[in-house]
Amino acid sequence: MEFLPTSPEKPDLLALQLVAFAPLGFPMIATGFVFARDGLSLLEHGFHLDQLAAAGVR
Incomplete structure (x- = not known):
C-alpha cells in the first residue's frame, strides 16, 4: 500500500x-518524498526515517 x-x-x-x-x-511504501535543492535535507530528519523503517515501510 502506497501512502504519503x-x-x-x-x-x-x-x-x-x-x-x-x-x-x-x-x-507499506512511502511515496511523495521531495528533495530540496541540496538533495540531502531529508537526511537531517533521521528520527522520521527511523520511524518509517521500524514500521517496515519501504
Missing part, C-alpha cells in the same frame, strides 16, 4: 498514521 507520510515536522501525526495502517497487514 506526514512531514518530519509532525512526528506525532506520523505515529498515528503508522498505527492506523498497521492492522491492514499490507506492505
